[in-house]
Amino acid sequence: METTLINRKDAKLSLAHIYVGFIAVLLGGIAGLLQTFVRSGAITLPAGIGYYQLLTAHGVLLALVFTTYFIIGFLYSGISKTTGTLAEGPRKLGWAGYYVMTTGTVITTIMILTNDASVLYTFYAPLQASPWFYIGLALVVIGSWISGAGMFRQYRNWKKANPGQLSPLFSFMAVMTMLLWLIATLGVAATVVLQLIPWSFGWVDTINVLLSRTLFWYFGHPLVYFWLLPAYICWYVIIPKIIGGKIFSDSLARLSFVLFLLFSIPVGFHHQLLESGVSHTWKFIQVTLTFMVIVPSLMTAFSLFATFELSGRQKGARGLFGWVKKLPWKDARFFAPFMGMLIFIPAGAGGIINASNQLNQVIHNTLWVTGHFHLTVATSVALTFFGIAYWLIPHLTGRTLTKKINLLANIQTIIWVVGMAMMSGAMHTVGLLGAPRRTAYTTYGDYPDALGWIPYEVAMAVGGSFLFIGILVLIYIVVHLSFFAPKGVEAYPIGEVADQAERTPAILENWKLWIGVCVALILFAYTIPIMEIIENAPPGSPGFRLW
Amino acid sequence: MHMHKYEKIWLIFGGITLIVFLSVIGVSAFAMGHHPPSDMTTIDPEKVKETAPFDDPGLKKIGDNEYEAVMVAQAFMFGEPLEVPKGATVHFKVTSADVVHGFSIPGTNVNMMITPGHINTITHTFDEAGEFLIICNEYCGVGHQAMSGRIEVN
Ligand code: HEM
Ligand SMILES: [Cu+2]
Ligand SMILES: [Cu+2]
Numbered sequence: 251m252e253t254t255l256i257n258r259k260d261a262k263l264s265l266a267h268i269y270v271g272f273i274a275v276l277l278g279g280i281a282g283l284l285q286t287f288v289r290s291g292a293i294t295l296p297a298g299i300g301y302y303q304l305l306t307a308h309g310v311l312l313a314l315v316f317t318t319y320f321i322i323g324f325l326y327s328g329i330s331k332t333t334g335t336l337a338e339g340p341r342k343l344g345w346a347g348y349y350v351m352t353t354g355t356v357i358t359t360i361m362i363l364t365n366d367a368s369v370l371y372t373f374y375a376p377l378q379a380s381p382w383f384y385i386g387l388a389l390v391v392i393g394s395w396i397s398g399a400g401m402f403r404q405y406r407n408w409k410k411a412n413p414g415q416l417s418p419l420f421s422f423m424a425v426m427t428m429l430l431w432l433i434a435t436l437g438v439a440a441t442v443v444l445q446l447i448p449w450s451f452g453w454v455d456t457i458n459v460l461l462s463r464t465l466f467w468y469f470g471h472p473l474v475y476f477w478l479l480p481a482y483i484c485w486y487v488i489i490p491k492i493i494g495g496k497i498f499s500d501s502l503a504r505l506s507f508v509l510f511l512l513f514s515i516p517v518g519f520h521h522q523l524l525e526s527g528v529s530h531t532w533k534f535i536q537v538t539l540t541f542m543v544i545v546p547s548l549m550t551a552f553s554l555f556a557t558f559e560l561s562g563r564q565k566g567a568r569g570l571f572g573w574v575k576k577l578p579w580k581d582a583r584f585f586a587p588f589m590g591m592l593i594f595i596p597a598g599a600g601g602i603i604n605a606s607n608q609l610n611q612v613i614h615n616t617l618w619v620t621g622h623f624h625l626t627v628a629t630s631v632a633l634t635f636f637g638i639a640y641w642l643i644p645h646l647t648g649r650t651l652t653k654k655i656n657l658l659a660n661i662q663t664i665i666w667v668v669g670m671a672m673m674s675g676a677m678h679t680v681g682l683l684g685a686p687r688r689t690a691y692t693t694y695g696d697y698p699d700a701l702g703w704i705p706y707e708v709a710m711a712v713g714g715s716f717l718f719i720g721i722l723v724l725i726y727i728v729v730h731l732s733f734f735a736p737k738g739v740e741a742y743p744i745g746e747v748a749d750q751a752e753r754t755p756a757i758l759e760n761w762k763l764w765i766g767v768c769v770a771l772i773l774f775a776y777t778i779p780i781m782e783i784i785e786n787a788p789p790g791s792p793g794f795r796l797w
Numbered sequence: 798m799h800m801h802k803y804e805k806i807w808l809i810f811g812g813i814t815l816i817v818f819l820s821v822i823g824v825s826a827f828a829m830g831h832h833p834p835s836d837m838t839t840i841d842p843e844k845v846k847e848t849a850p851f852d853d854p855g856l857k858k859i860g861d862n863e864y865e866a867v868m869v870a871q872a873f874m875f876g877e878p879l880e881v882p883k884g885a886t887v888h889f890k891v892t893s894a895d896v897v898h899g900f901s902i903p904g905t906n907v908n909m910m911i912t913p914g915h916i917n918t919i920t921h922t923f924d925e926a927g928e929f930l931i932i933c934n935e936y937c938g939v940g941h942q943a944m945s946g947r948i949e950v951n
Contacts, residue, residue, distance in 0.1 A: 525917065526915040609905050686932055787914070
């Protein structure tokens with residue numbers, strides 16, 4: 251199995267997605283570097299480019315485009331690997347989704363470039379962008395649904411062809427990821443299609459701001475899990491194979507994904523803790539639900555370290571930590587995702603702080619938050635995706651990851667970790683001092699505290715420069731693996747379940763049950779507050795174009 | 798479903814931490830009244846300047862060294878600087894005349910969102926003299942980085 255490549259047509263579909271993803275990384279990285287320079291006062295932008303225009307591009311390109319394209323490309327490849335060559339229908343849906351998403355991405359990008367959409371990637375009303383910006387975003391979401399439908403169909407085909415059998419773990423996790431995405435994006439689709447588009451065309455005069463924000467955040471938190479789950483797929487399914495071990499437990503892996511689905515959606519109010527119009531009781535209820543994700547997170551951490559330890563001992567490791575030495579540190583396919591995992595420990599701790607009612611007051615909308623998600627998505631998730639790309643791209647292009655490129659990839663990982671430690675460390679610290687996020691260079695009239703923030707912003711720029719070099723190295727590797735690396739067969743590592751692991755109970759694949767519970771939790775957490783938001787709504791807001 | 802012994806211990810430990818955590822937050826919120834700012838009052842966002850108390854913004858003395866500060870956040874200002882004596886308790890009452898703004902005073906725990914159509918409130922006691930900065934920490938347009946106000950405590 252290991253020496254066979256996945257179907258060439260399927261490989262093409264995956265590659266098309268992955269390339270768009272990495273182009274977005276390059277462009278977004280340029281924006282990121284410039285942002286750090288502007289913020290620290292080192293440069294002013296030429297040619298009438300605005301800081302917030304740049305920041306909109308950075309957020310959209312990296313948080314929305316890179317992630318979504320990479321994830322869909324990766325999941326399709328793994329589904330083809332584990333359930334067999336895609337049937338005609340699912341593959342067509344994959345391409346249809348790709349073209350719809352890409353049309354949307356192009357429209358959105360043009361609107362940002364023409365400065366008709368400097369509303370940041372969260373597009374909070376009543377700042378009003380060109381309707382085409384929202385239409386572009388809607389197309390991206392609709393395209394991703396079409397791709398998701400393709401994956402669901404392939405999975406169902408497999409189940410029909412293999413009645414009563416447990417589906418391959420990768421395909422189960424891929425379906426769970428796309429299901430979470432589907433349920434979550436319903437919220438953002440609702441505000442974009444029903445509120446923002448009619449309002450920005452002028453078909454209606456005003457918008458219910460709080461409703462729009464609430465629908466956005468219904469989507470905004472699970473968005474984070476949409477990024478994380480594919481990284482977890484790598485950690486659960488791919489890494490065990492790379493380190494020469496086994497998946498610790500199939501059932502625990504599936505159970506943790508079920509719990510992520512259940513507890514990542516009914517929690518959006520933890521992003522709205524400091525705003526009026528939502529009662530503190532409902533905020534508290536959603537904060538409680540938020541903390542439930544600690545359970546599957548701890549399960550994940552346990553499984554991973556159990557896998558590491560078991561494989562280490564099998565290779566003859568002794569003592570409490572002897573297994574650490576047995577890990578393949580020099581293998582970029584392991585090293586990059588592993589550093590991602592490691593960074594996830596402080597990142598997760600920071601997340602608990604963010605979601606706590608009272609601590610949120612201290613850090614809300616400060617650079618602390620920006621520092622936080624540069625650890626989670628821009629390091630844990632990004633390094634894992636880079637680590638996947640190092641074997642996935644050559645697997646798809648029929649080339650191999652050479653020793654030299656492997657070394658370069660390890661250097662990339664180190665550059666990234668060092669740069670991020672500096673940038674994110676400085677962001678966290680200066681955030682605690684009160685420095686706001688999403689803010690261009692300012693001293694507030696030489697106010698002493700604000701002057702005291704500048705050195706940290708300089709540190710951000712130094713870290714940002716490391717990161718940008720990291721991005722250049724990464725792009726070099728991607729181009730090399732795509733077009734120049736020696737021809738050959740790079741393995742698609744899919745782990746096997748440990749022999750002593752228990753049989754997986756069928757209930758974990760009972761989709762009706764889990765969707766039912768998920769919907770019930772959402773209705774519980776949102777019905778009353780949303781009814782209140784609509785019933786007690788103030789007169790709506792007209793649109794503003796303040797840039 | 799069978800679980801490894803260590804995994805059970807690990808999850809029980811996690812579960813207990815979770816309960817402790819939530820209890821701390823819950824007690825602090827409901828018993829000690831440390832709620833996040835969650836004012837439920839609404840206002841017509843297009844008639845802010847004609848609606849009391851925002852038709853007459855500024856500082857009002859409402860008790861012994863206790864003040865109400867009525868403020869309108871709008872692109873890109875918070876209004877006139879305020880001046881209060883040391884030890885003053887100030888109840889900030891703020892709304893927006895245009896887009897979403899932030900309202901934070903670095904060096905204090907004052908931090909809340911100002912959404913148009915809604916009024917938000919927060920209270921702070923200024924125990925130390927000095928000049929405090931109010932900043933907008935939610936993106937609101939080209940002049941966002943300049944949006945600030947001052948409070949003089951003496
Ligand atoms: C060269 C690497 C990078 C640099 C130098 C960089 C730098 C920055 C800076 C300076 C900010 C904004 C600070 C502010 O709020 O004013 C920012 C925001 C952000 N970055 Fe990055 N970043 C990099 C990579 C990434 C990556 C890889 C991701 C995600 C995968 C990412 C996601 C984001 C997001 C979502 C925001 C928030 C945008 C917003 O607040 O609207 N960044 N970044
Ligand atoms: Cu969240
Ligand atoms: Cu602002």
